[in-house]
Amino acid sequence: MILSIPNVLTPEELQVITSSLNETDFVDGKTTAGWHAKVVKHNFQLKSEATYAKDLKDLVKAALKRHAVFQMAVLPRVIHSMLFSRYEAGMSYGRHIDNALMGNQDFLRSDVSLTLFLSPPSTYEGGELVIESTDAEQAYKLEAGSxxxxxSSTLHRVEPVTEGVRLVAVGWVQSLVREPSEREILFDLDTTRRAIFTKQGKTIEFDLISKSHANLLRKWAE
Incomplete structure (x- = not known):
């Protein structure tokens, strides 16, 4: 399941992040790419030694943890390996697959990838995130804060930026449910039961869907 979620960051949080990111603290993005991704990765990333890096990562993680739709869709066990990336004119990230396992010693699985857009789309040209499926591909360029x-199993790329600067935060999630199709079923059930509760309250239908949601989560969660 591919899902765009608007307004994950508040305007104030977005301002804190973008005003904190200092161009001089960015380094070659190849330093965190897998051996085959290095060939096609052409961007800058915020160095981990930046004094404010942890605070910004914690801010983003807190925003994701409080967002109900993100929690319903992703079912995160842990959000990990977060990076802040900068693309200037001429930069791109060619077709690649994300590493299945990330970390130094305690490896974490990448079930879900996320891109949090930090630059308004009107401030740069190009830079679309393109995600491939079996017989098609879709380009995404979201509003800042979305x-x-x-x-993470999908092939994807970032198209060349031709003008301006593209700032994003990227991260990965080890989900409680590793199989995408199972997460989608759970998301659909959760969305439906919440809609029923909003319109009708705690009905028999709500209880039955809640039972199915809970029992499937119990069956599939790791």
Missing amino acids: VIVYP
């Missing part, structure tokens, strides 16, 4: 989540 996030897109998608299975």
Whole structure:
């Protein structure tokens, strides 16, 4: 399931992040790419030694943890390996697959990838995130403060930026439910039961869907 979620960051949080990011603290993005992704990765990333890096990562993680739709769709066990990326004119990230396992010693699985857009789309040209499916591909360029989540198992790329600067935060999630199709079923059930509760309250239908949601989550969660 690919899902765009608007307004994950408040305007104030977005301002804190973008005003904190210092161009001089960015380094070659190849330093965190897998051996094959290095060939097609052409961007800058905020160095981990930046004094404010942890605070910004914690801010983003807190925003994701409080957002109901993100939690329903992704079912995160842990959000990990977060990076802040900068694309200037001429930069891109070619077709690649994200590493299945990330971390130094305690490896974490990448079930869901996320891109949080930090630059308004009107401030740069190009830079679309393109996600491939079996017989098609879709380009995404969201409003600042919005996030897109998608299975880490998909091939994807970032188109060349031709003008301006594209700032994003990218991260990965080890989900409680690793299979994308199972997460989608749970998301649909959860969305439906919440809609019923909003319109009709705690009905028999709500209880039955809640039972199915809970029992499937119990069956599939790791």
